[in-house]
Amino acid sequence: MQSCEISSDSTDDPLSSGLHPHRQPRIVVIGAGLAGLAATKFLLENGFTDVTVLEASDHIGGRVKSVHHGGTTLELGATWIHGANGNPVYHLAEENGLLEHTTDGERSVGRISLYAKNGVAHYQTNAGRRIPKDLVEEFSDLYNEVYELTQEFFQNGKPVCAESQNSVGVFTRDVVRKKIMVDPDDSEIIKKLKLSMLQQYLKVESCESSSPSMDEVSLSEFGEWTEIPGAHYVIPEGFMKIVELLAQDIPSHTICLGKPVRHIHWNYSAQHQEVIAKNSDNNHNDNNYGGQSREEPFSLGRPVCVECEDEEWITADHVIVTASLGVLKQNHEAMFSPSLPEDKVLAIERLGISTTNKIFLEFEEPFWSPECNSIQFVWEDEAQLEQLAYPEELWYKKICSFDVLYPPERYGYMLSGWICGQEALYMERCDDETVAEICTDLLRRFTGNPDIPKPRHVLRSSWGSNPYIQGSYSFTRVGSSGADCERLSMPLPYANSTKAPVRNYEMTP
Numbered sequence: 001m002q003s004c005e006i007s008s009d010s011t012d013d014p015l016s017s018g019l020h021p022h023r024q025p026r027i028v029v030i031g032a033g034l035a036g037l038a039a040t041k042f043l044l045e046n047g048f049t050d051v052t053v054l055e056a057s058d059h060i061g062g063r064v065k066s067v068h069h070g071g072t073t074l075e076l077g078a079t080w081i082h083g084a085n086g087n088p089v090y091h092l093a094e095e096n097g098l099l100e101h102t103t104d105g106e107r108s109v110g111r112i113s114l115y116a117k118n119g120v121a122h123y124q125t126n127a128g129r130r131i132p133k134d135l136v137e138e139f140s141d142l143y144n145e146v147y148e149l150t151q152e153f154f155q156n157g158k159p160v161c162a163e164s165q166n167s168v169g170v171f172t173r174d175v176v177r178k179k180i181m182v183d184p185d186d187s188e189i190i191k192k193l194k195l196s197m198l199q200q201y202l203k204v205e206s207c208e209s210s211s212p213s214m215d216e217v218s219l220s221e222f223g224e225w226t227e228i229p230g231a232h233y234v235i236p237e238g239f240m241k242i243v244e245l246l247a248q249d250i251p252s253h254t255i256c257l258g259k260p261v262r263h264i265h266w267n268y269s270a271q272h273q274e275v276i277a278k279n280s281d282n283n284h285n286d287n288n289y290g291g292q293s294r295e296e297p298f299s300l301g302r303p304v305c306v307e308c309e310d311e312e313w314i315t316a317d318h319v320i321v322t323a324s325l326g327v328l329k330q331n332h333e334a335m336f337s338p339s340l341p342e343d344k345v346l347a348i349e350r351l352g353i354s355t356t357n358k359i360f361l362e363f364e365e366p367f368w369s370p371e372c373n374s375i376q377f378v379w380e381d382e383a384q385l386e387q388l389a390y391p392e393e394l395w396y397k398k399i400c401s402f403d404v405l406y407p408p409e410r411y412g413y414m415l416s417g418w419i420c421g422q423e424a425l426y427m428e429r430c431d432d433e434t435v436a437e438i439c440t441d442l443l444r445r446f447t448g449n450p451d452i453p454k455p456r457h458v459l460r461s462s463w464g465s466n467p468y469i470q471g472s473y474s475f476t477r478v479g480s481s482g483a484d485c486e487r488l489s490m491p492l493p494y495a496n497s498t499k500a501p502v503r504n505y506e507m508t509p
């Protein structure tokens with residue numbers, strides 16, 4: 001564990017802060033993921049020198065985790081840079097030569113499977129049959145047509161029928177099913193296959209949005225998330241390179257690893273003034289505060305105090321909290337004193353986050369054909385299901401697909417599976433051996449090939465049970481909106497608060 005060296009040069013002496021209104025502000029950044037590192041880099045570049053990053057885990061990167069395996073790099077977290085111009089991650093990667101030198105067109109891949117730039121997806125049923133490519137394409141067109149309709153609610157301000165209907169899953173299932181059922185050209189068998197494919201598509205969609213189910217995703221807000229134009233780019237050397245680039249100009253003593261924050265005492269200006277007044281009235285300095293005799297951090301003239309798990313208290317002028325929505329949902333009550341204002345609490349409660357996990361399976365030899373870029377699991381017995389939620393022992397039914405990692409010269413014979421929601425957490429509770437066996441059974445069953453060997457290596461993420469992450473990424477749950485994200489990012493105390501004035505600093509102090 002690194003120690004935190006808090007700057008103490010004379011011009012920054014916190015005790016003399018009252019005499020130096022333009023003293024260097026001390027800023028504590030909680031979290032050394034992309035957001036925390038980017039904020040720290042920005043502050044340092046703009047002349048703020050008293051910045052400390054407190055990171056709970058023993059590494060930087062947060063939800064970026066590139067793992068080197070057998071000469072290649074696998075991403076347990078972020079993988080793609082979605083879009084180009086205007087995407088700061090893209091520009092950082094491009095400027096530092098991290099992207100492959102191919103044309104945008106070659107790098108651009110489809111919406112549903114981002115690995116699927118070469119070859120064709122194999123839609124397999126649980127009876128071990130492959131659904132004909134033509135039928136898959138016909139269904140895909142129908143699904144995408146309805147997907148476009150889901151975008152209109154936000155983009156064209158189209159009202160939803162009723163709040164009970166304000167769900168992407170409910171809407172999509174309803175409209176797609178009706179279209180399937182009224183098609184006079186399809187036999188009952190084809191209709192059933194299409195209905196089953198619909199469920200599979202909804203599973204893929206919920207992995208992409210990291211929601212437990214598309215039934216929980218708000219229809220009225222779904223169209224708010226537009227893609228940045230450009231392709232989806234992979235960084236061959238690993239997304240972690242972006243993290244390293246952000247961190248490279250941050251002095252190592254600035255980042256304290258293994259330093260979980262327990263509590264943030266904020267907005268204490270009023271109490272602080274009272275303490276100072278009382279102390280000077282009594283003409284003593286015994287650090288007695290609130291009736292308890294202990295070291296009083298607020299008497300040091302900083303309005304915020306960060307209490308770490310190791311009992312260290314760090315005073316600051318500002319704190320930037322970059323913990324995930326999952327961490328905030330779980331901990332905000334215990335984490336902030338005073339409690340967060342109601343609008344922030346409501347935003348935390350309304351927005352959604354769920355776990356999406358990846359399962360990498362490495363094989364000695366490919367059992368798939370060279371043109372196959374993914375194996376999609378279509379459960380025919382799920383055609384009429386209203387909800388895609390499973391008991392713990394059937395968690396594997398939520399795995400929507402395994403993508404073939406491309407190119408084989410880089411990845412070997414590697415499949416990457418996706419699972420989301422509560423079932424992803426059930427998977428996290430299993431050991432590697434169990435996951436390997438269950439996934440092999442699935443692949444044998446859906447491909448109809450009983451000879452598929454067990455993979456020689458399994459690697460998977462476990463974002464849900466990581467206490468400092470608690471989920472993969474957020475989504476706009478029914479009842480929430482993009483405005484909730486904005487509410488969460490607004491600085492405290494609010495400018496109109498009478499409790500404490502907002503401090504303004506020039507960017508170059």
Ligand SMILES: Cc1cc2nc3c(=O)[nH]c(=O)nc-3n(C[C@H](O)[C@H](O)[C@H](O)COP(=O)(O)OP(=O)(O)OC[C@H]3O[C@@H](n4cnc5c(N)ncnc54)[C@H](O)[C@@H]3O)c2cc1C
Pocket residue numbers: 030031032033034035036054055056057060061062063064076077078079080081082259260261262322323324327356357358461463468469471472473
């Ligand atoms: C499986 C998966 C796939 C993804 N795919 C993509 C993708 O392809 N493209 C893309 O753009 N994005 C993707 N993302 C999302 C992307 O990874 C995140 O949006 C991004 O990494 C979040 O960065 P952050 O700094 O905001 O949060 P985090 O990375 O969560 O960083 C927050 C940090 O705060 C620390 N922390 C939490 N609590 C405390 C505490 N009490 N005290 C101290 N430290 C604390 C955590 O340990 C963590 O390091 C994916 C995420 C996952 C999980």
